[in-house]
Amino acid sequence: MTMSLEVGGLAKSFGGREVLRGIDARLSPGEIFSIVGPSGAGKTTFLRCVGFLTTPDGGSVRYDGAVAPADPPALLTLRRRIGMVAQNPFLFRGTVAFNVSYGLMSMAPPSTSGPPRRSGL
Amino acid sequence: MAGDIVGITLLSLLISGTSTLVATLVAVPLGTFLGLREIGSARLLRTILFTLYGLPPVLAGLLVYLLLSRPGPLGFLGLIYTPLGMVFAQTLVVTPIILGITTSVVASVERRVKETAFVLGADARQLQVTVIKEAAAGVLTAVMVGFGRAISEVGAVFIVGGHIEGKTQVLTTTIITDIQQAQNEHAVALGVILLVLGGLVYYLLYRLQERTLP
Numbered sequence: 001m002t003m004s005l006e007v008g009g010l011a012k013s014f015g016g017r018e019v020l021r022g023i024d025a026r027l028s029p030g031e032i033f034s035i036v037g038p039s040g041a042g043k044t045t046f047l048r049c050v051g052f053l054t055t056p057d058g059g060s061v062r063y064d065g066a067v068a069p070a071d072p073p074a075l076l077t078l079r080r081r082i083g084m085v086a087q088n089p090f091l092f093r094g095t096v097a098f099n100v101s102y103g104l105m106s107m108a109p110p111s112t113s114g115p116p117r118r119s120g121l
Numbered sequence: 122m123a124g125d126i127v128g129i130t131l132l133s134l135l136i137s138g139t140s141t142l143v144a145t146l147v148a149v150p151l152g153t154f155l156g157l158r159e160i161g162s163a164r165l166l167r168t169i170l171f172t173l174y175g176l177p178p179v180l181a182g183l184l185v186y187l188l189l190s191r192p193g194p195l196g197f198l199g200l201i202y203t204p205l206g207m208v209f210a211q212t213l214v215v216t217p218i219i220l221g222i223t224t225s226v227v228a229s230v231e232r233r234v235k236e237t238a239f240v241l242g243a244d245a246r247q248l249q250v251t252v253i254k255e256a257a258a259g260v261l262t263a264v265m266v267g268f269g270r271a272i273s274e275v276g277a278v279f280i281v282g283g284h285i286e287g288k289t290q291v292l293t294t295t296i297i298t299d300i301q302q303a304q305n306e307h308a309v310a311l312g313v314i315l316l317v318l319g320g321l322v323y324y325l326l327y328r329l330q331e332r333t334l335p
Binding site: 051052053076079080082083084085086089090092093102103106107 | 233234236237238239240241242243244247251254255258
């Protein structure tokens with residue numbers, strides 16, 4: 001973590017099934033934090049709520065002490081500081097270089113976009 | 122005889138190619154739009170379009186005939202029994218097919234691609250571009266299926282075109298009239314041309330599809 005993260009009372013249900021209820025957590029910059037639990041416990045749902053992939057039903061998530069901004073450009077900037085590796089990763093059509101550099105290309109200014117030419121990949 | 126076969130073949134290609142092109146221009150952007158959105162109205166629209174997916178060509182031909190015939194609402198255009206009217210009818214048959222497949226392909230690609238692109242920092246526009254690139258091969262399949270339906274279609278073009286010698290004869294309608302007139306050899310020859318033509322176009326589109334893959 002390069003930022004602090006505070007989760008308070010996080011709640012999420014799917015079709016009446018309560019997956020997360022009152023989850024609290026506090027993570028400091030540089031801290032390695034493990035979430036352990038059996039399959040279906042809600043570990044992934046928790047990460048998805050923190051990473052903006054799922055909207056929680058209740059509770060709060062604070063990034064460096066502030067809630068996520070509503071302004072789309074500011075939210076995008078915050079979102080780009082959070083990485084997540086999926087359990088079943090998806091590979092884009094194209095070269096290894098394209099897949100490896102996709103994140104960098106997304107964040108780069110338009111003039112510098114495009115896969116790296118001398119990557120050796 | 123050879124001259125009329127060439128003319129019939131070229132007209133078949135022209136009508137099927139034009140209707141597939143028009144259907145592609147309408148259906149691919151609309152299908153991409155619908156595939157990218159999961160809103161209620163789009164779902165309803167998709168349900169309606171999937172119903173049209175199975176539209177019988179004869180019924181499409183009948184609808185276009187009623188529209189374009191002299192007393193019909195578009196009768197003043199004078200398109201009945203013309204190649205342009207046949208294009209209109211075939212476009213009506215092909216558009217839902219290309220639209221349905223494109224919507225499904227984009228929606229299925231979107232689900233898989235979206236989260237990966239999202240966590241890698243893609244914004245809304247970059248996400249859409251990535252989804253469209255990933256769906257390109259599937260969209261080409263939709264165009265291939267659409268062309269296959271157009272070139273093999275007979276009911277709609279027969280009703281709207283009227284199978285007028287030297288004017289609106291196409292391969293499929295000529296095969297039917299040949300059989301009715303016991304000109305089986307001629308019908309078989311046209312059938313072979315139809316098969317080769319379809320194979321050739323599929324091959325070209327397949328090569329194009331391969332180029333979109335890594």
